[in-house]
Structure formats: structure tokens, C-alpha cells
Amino acid sequence: MADQSFLDWPFLTPAHKDHALGLDQWAGGLGPIDHHDTDNACRSLVAKMGADGWLKPSAVDPADPKPLDVRTLCLTRETLARHDGLADFAFAMQGLGTGAISLFGSPAQQGEWLPQTRSGQAISAFALTEPQSGSDVANSTMTARDDGDAWVLDGEKTWISNGGIADVYTLFARTGGEGARGLSAFIVPADTPGFEIAERLDTIAPHPLATLRFDGARLPKSALIGEVGQGFKIAMSVLDVFRTTVAAAALGFARRALDEATTRVMSRKVQGKPLADLQMVQAHIAEMALRVDAAALLVYRAAWTKDSGAPRVSREAAMAKLFATDEAQKVIDSAVQLHGGDGVKSGETVERLYREIRALRIYEGASDVQKVIIARQTLDAAVAG
Missing domain, CATH: 1.20.140.10 (Butyryl-CoA Dehydrogenase, subunit A, domain 3)
Incomplete structure (x- = not known):
């Protein structure tokens, strides 16, 4: 059994310890996870975590908005990773994929998407990386053009975790200007016309990954997270x-x-x-x-x-x-x-x-x-x- 003495460190509260121990017991009953069919495995894991309440810490509760508890997020990921990397991945992407909505989303945006992702009814993704800009986020070239009553997306994102299985993507695109100040953030439902999965990507530790392509994809003005230029x-x-x-x-x-x-x-x-x-x-x-x-x-x-x-x-x-x-x-x-x-x-x-x-x-x-x-x-x- 893994060392659990760290749960008594002063960084953590009794509630954190209870969460970690409860999740450890739950994860021990997951049984074998199919790493050959990662799409279905992740869908199943998200649904089960949501049904059993373990996705709740991944996003803000719109009915009772409190800041994300990073210690609970860390304890959850450490515990799940110790049991199975794909279980950790499934949880992590629910949090990362909706992080912008939790931190900067409007009440309407939070109310529409966070109950779905926290319950496992919707899978989320975080679309930041581009073919020519990985860590150099400020040089992203994908564009979001203001077209009156809509934003029009053109460009590609790549190495996007949950690409191909996500129901909603948090996406970053250039709305004007150069460098960091020209980026904005958007909520993109997977069924948006003009959006397609260009390629599925395989890695040494398989999990759902894809390149996303946008060709004149139209989003309502309400899809903007925060303000223009805050991306x-x-x-x-x-x-x-x-x-x-x-x-x-x-x-x-x-x-x-x-x-x-x-x-x-x-x-x-x-x-x-x-x-x-x-x-x-x-x-x-x-x-x-x-x-x-x-x-x-x-x-x-x-x-x-x-x-x-x-x-x-x-x-x-x-x-x-x-x-x-x-x-x-x-x-x-x-x-x-x-x-x-x-x-x-x-x-x-x-x-x-x-x-x-x-x-x-x-x-x-x-x-x-x-x-x-x-x-x-x-x-x-x-x-x-």
C-alpha cells in the first residue's frame, strides 16, 4: 500500500484526508481499464466518476460558487494516477477543459456547461496548442473574426486531449492584434458547423488526442469567455x-x-x-x-x-x-x-x-x-x- 502519512501534513485538512481515502477505496474497485480502446474507456470513466460524485471538485458549482480547491484537485489526480493513468487523464481533462469557464465564465455559461461536466454527462477539452505554437502561446495564429452577430473561427489546433470525444472545447484564438493581447477565449460545442476532427494522434501512452480544424465555424457572441483580448x-x-x-x-x-x-x-x-x-x-x-x-x-x-x-x-x-x-x-x-x-x-x-x-x-x-x-x-x- 502506498504511503499515506502525507495526508496528515499541515498542508491538508481532515476533509482532504477523507476525500483521498474515499477515492482510493473507490478507485481500487474500478477493475481493469481497457487501454486499447481509449475512447470508450474515457467515456466510461467520466460517466462513472460523474455518477459517483468524484467529478464535483473538477469545476465550480454554479449553485454554490466557491473557488476551485487545488489541494483536492491534486489529491484526486495523485490517487487516480497511482491506480491507473487513464483514470487520472479522464478526471484531469474535465477540470482543465472547463477551467476557463470555472474561473472566468459568465453565470449563464457556468450554468449551461458545468453541471454537465461535473456529473459526467458531457466531456470537455482544452484547445490551446497549434502546429506552430506549443509553449509559445502568444504567437497563436488561429483567428476568430467578429462578423456582426457571430464569431467566425478559422485555423487548426493540435495535440488536443479528448479531441474527438469531447462535447465541448475551450478554445483560444486571435481576435486582433499581435502577441498575447490579441487572444480571446471561446466555448465551442463539438457539433458546431465548420468544425471537424482533422486527425487522430497516437502516442506511446494512448489516450484520446486529435488535431482540430476550423473552416468558417460560426459561434454566437455569447461563446466569448470574459472579454475580448483576455485569452x-x-x-x-x-x-x-x-x-x-x-x-x-x-x-x-x-x-x-x-x-x-x-x-x-x-x-x-x-x-x-x-x-x-x-x-x-x-x-x-x-x-x-x-x-x-x-x-x-x-x-x-x-x-x-x-x-x-x-x-x-x-x-x-x-x-x-x-x-x-x-x-x-x-x-x-x-x-x-x-x-x-x-x-x-x-x-x-x-x-x-x-x-x-x-x-x-x-x-x-x-x-x-x-x-x-x-x-x-x-x-x-x-x-x-
């Missing part, structure tokens, strides 16, 4: 919340890898003695445990800071994501090493973790981008101080 601010605010949860998912993967490795070295024998008796193996376990705990401290420091009222946690979230994802990669690599040949056998838990962790060091800001953010924040603080 970059909205996107960064959403990432400011959900970037920490990516770190939490990586932490969940790392905890599972440590559990699997510990079980392996205690049960596997060499010359009649458990692998765990070897000092070199103990060194691996010690380093893995250290990386897990250090990552957890950064994750829940960032989440607690945001929940305590900080308007932005760019530095804390960047540190958490950079460290947790990079260190989880090392923890999982050590787990594969300790499993020997079985570690690279298709279908083994550590082999699956090895494939799943890699993408987390890229999406929602690659590791090198997080270093830039941390450096800028540190230097700016030095100048201000």
Missing part, C-alpha cells in the same frame, strides 16, 4: 491552477513505481536471499523514497499557497511540475531496473508507468519552460527586493 490571461490563469495537478499526477505514478519496486525486491531472491538485502538495491529504494517525498512537499506547498489566497503561484507551480515530473521519471526508471527483464515486458505495471510519465514532462509547459519561469520569477524578486 492569454485566461489561459495562464487556468494553467496556474492545473499545472500543479500535473505534478500531482506524476507523484501518483512515482508512488506506484516505488510500491511496485518495494514489493519486487522483497519477494525476488538472489542466491537464496531477497534482493532487498543488497546494499545497492537499498540505495535505489532510498533515492526513490527521497524523490517521492521531496516532490510531494513541492506539490502540496504550491496547492496550499493557491488555496490560501495567492492570486498567482507561477513560481511554486513551475517548481512543483518541473521537480515532480523529472523526479518521477527517475523513480520509474529505477523501478524498471529493479524488475530486470520483467520491467520492459509489455503489460507490466512499471512498463506502463515508464510510457505514461514521459508526456508529463512536456504538456502544460515543458520542463525547460518551467526553468525559464522559475528563473524569471527569482530574478524579478531579486530586483524588486
Whole structure:
């Protein structure tokens, strides 16, 4: 069983602990998840999570609007990731996909979409990346043209998670001007005329991904989230919340890898003695445990800071994501090493973790981008101080 002593850390409340323990028990009863048919698996997971109430923390409740609780989001993603990466993905996209609506949506927008996504009746997606602009969001080229009573969308988005199965997309497009100030955010229902799935994308850890194409797609003026020109601010605010949860998912993967490795070295024998008796193996376990705990401290420091009222946690979230994802990669690599040949056998838990962790060091800001953010924040603080 994964270490749960962190649930008593001062970053978390008894309610957080109860949530994590309850979800852990629920996730343990999910049974095998089909990673070969990810579309149907994600639809099923979203529906089940919604029916059982586990999607409620993913978005604001329009009937009782309170800020998103980042610690609950992190605990949910860590717990689900420890059980199965696709379960984590299904939850995460319900939150990320509607994050802009939760944070900046009008009461009408929140009332229309959030009850559906929180109950699992609708699947959401976050459409930001373009073929020529990944981390360089300010240089997005997709356009949204003001055409009197409508916005007209033209362009492409790519590497969009839940692309092809989502019912609603939060999309960012250029409404005028250059750079960050020219972007705006929109709600795009999947059945919008002029919108099509151009390509489905396959990755080493399969989940629904697609390239989206827009050719004269018309949206009502009410589809605009916030104000014209606020798109970059909205996107960064959403990432400011959900970037920490990516770190939490990586932490969940790392905890599972440590559990699997510990079980392996205690049960596997060499010359009649458990692998765990070897000092070199103990060194691996010690380093893995250290990386897990250090990552957890950064994750829940960032989440607690945001929940305590900080308007932005760019530095804390960047540190958490950079460290947790990079260190989880090392923890999982050590787990594969300790499993020997079985570690690279298709279908083994550590082999699956090895494939799943890699993408987390890229999406929602690659590791090198997080270093830039941390450096800028540190230097700016030095100048201000």
C-alpha cells in the first residue's frame, strides 16, 4: 500500500484526508481499464466518476460558487494516477477543459456547461496548442473574426486531449492584434458547423488526442469567455491552477513505481536471499523514497499557497511540475531496473508507468519552460527586493 502519512501534513485538512481515502477505496474497485480502446474507456470513466460524485471538485458549482480547491484537485489526480493513468487523464481533462469557464465564465455559461461536466454527462477539452505554437502561446495564429452577430473561427489546433470525444472545447484564438493581447477565449460545442476532427494522434501512452480544424465555424457572441483580448490571461490563469495537478499526477505514478519496486525486491531472491538485502538495491529504494517525498512537499506547498489566497503561484507551480515530473521519471526508471527483464515486458505495471510519465514532462509547459519561469520569477524578486 502506498504511503499515506502525507495526508496528515499541515498542508491538508481532515476533509482532504477523507476525500483521498474515499477515492482510493473507490478507485481500487474500478477493475481493469481497457487501454486499447481509449475512447470508450474515457467515456466510461467520466460517466462513472460523474455518477459517483468524484467529478464535483473538477469545476465550480454554479449553485454554490466557491473557488476551485487545488489541494483536492491534486489529491484526486495523485490517487487516480497511482491506480491507473487513464483514470487520472479522464478526471484531469474535465477540470482543465472547463477551467476557463470555472474561473472566468459568465453565470449563464457556468450554468449551461458545468453541471454537465461535473456529473459526467458531457466531456470537455482544452484547445490551446497549434502546429506552430506549443509553449509559445502568444504567437497563436488561429483567428476568430467578429462578423456582426457571430464569431467566425478559422485555423487548426493540435495535440488536443479528448479531441474527438469531447462535447465541448475551450478554445483560444486571435481576435486582433499581435502577441498575447490579441487572444480571446471561446466555448465551442463539438457539433458546431465548420468544425471537424482533422486527425487522430497516437502516442506511446494512448489516450484520446486529435488535431482540430476550423473552416468558417460560426459561434454566437455569447461563446466569448470574459472579454475580448483576455485569452492569454485566461489561459495562464487556468494553467496556474492545473499545472500543479500535473505534478500531482506524476507523484501518483512515482508512488506506484516505488510500491511496485518495494514489493519486487522483497519477494525476488538472489542466491537464496531477497534482493532487498543488497546494499545497492537499498540505495535505489532510498533515492526513490527521497524523490517521492521531496516532490510531494513541492506539490502540496504550491496547492496550499493557491488555496490560501495567492492570486498567482507561477513560481511554486513551475517548481512543483518541473521537480515532480523529472523526479518521477527517475523513480520509474529505477523501478524498471529493479524488475530486470520483467520491467520492459509489455503489460507490466512499471512498463506502463515508464510510457505514461514521459508526456508529463512536456504538456502544460515543458520542463525547460518551467526553468525559464522559475528563473524569471527569482530574478524579478531579486530586483524588486
